[in-house]
Amino acid sequence: MPHSPVDEAIATEAVDAATLVAENASLRDRLLRALAEEENTRRRAERTVEEARQYAISDFAREILTIADNLQRTIAAVDRHPPETTRDAALIEGVQVTDRMLQHALERFDIRKIDALGKRFDPTLHEAVMATDDDTQPPGTVVRVVEDGYTIHDRLLRPARVFVAKRRLQVPSNRSAGANIVWG
Numbered sequence: 001m002p003h004s005p006v007d008e009a010i011a012t013e014a015v016d017a018a019t020l021v022a023e024n025a026s027l028r029d030r031l032l033r034a035l036a037e038e039e040n041t042r043r044r045a046e047r048t049v050e051e052a053r054q055y056a057i058s059d060f061a062r063e064i065l066t067i068a069d070n071l072q073r074t075i076a077a078v079d080r081h082p083p084e085t086t087r088d089a090a091l092i093e094g095v096q097v098t099d100r101m102l103q104h105a106l107e108r109f110d111i112r113k114i115d116a117l118g119k120r121f122d123p124t125l126h127e128a129v130m131a132t133d134d135d136t137q138p139p140g141t142v143v144r145v146v147e148d149g150y151t152i153h154d155r156l157l158r159p160a161r162v163f164v165a166k167r168r169l170q171v172p173s174n175r176s177a178g179a180n181i182v183w184g
Contacts, residue, residue: 126142145161
């Protein structure tokens with residue numbers, strides 16, 4: 001069988017051991033990189049699936065929070081105006097039981113209420129609705145919660161809407177204010 005020029009060129013390259021070692025090292029490096037990239041892709045996919053599983057109910061939970069808000073407003077209104085009849089008391093008790101059941105269900109899915117009242121204002125958890133003069137609290141303290149905030153698996157679901165204490169401006173007295181003004 002005669003030798004072709006291509007076969008002879010391949011045989012000549014094969015004889016050079018250094019070329020074979022370098023080609024082997026290059027192929028090994030490419031294989032290791034491909035395996036590492038495949039492993040990184042697998043880990044990213046697992047992380048994405050886990051996050052999707054944990055946070056898939058976020059939109060649904062935000063909608064449920066409006067129901068929780070309304071139940072709590074109803075309970076707060078009842079606290080200001082006690083029931084007049086036994087029937088009213090039974091209805092109110094039903095609303096309170098429903099609220100407790102809803103709060104328990106939210107907690108089962110790791111949806112937790114943010115404890116904001118009396119805490120330092122945190123823009124990552126709170127939304128300041130208004131700054132108010134309050135000498136009883138240090139500036140930057142949450143003094144009123146307008147709407148409760150919630151987290152889901154340590155991620156913010158809805159910020160707490162709050163009033164924040166600010167430092168009351170000191171208005172100079174008329175006598176000292178007028179002393180510094182030069183009338184021309």
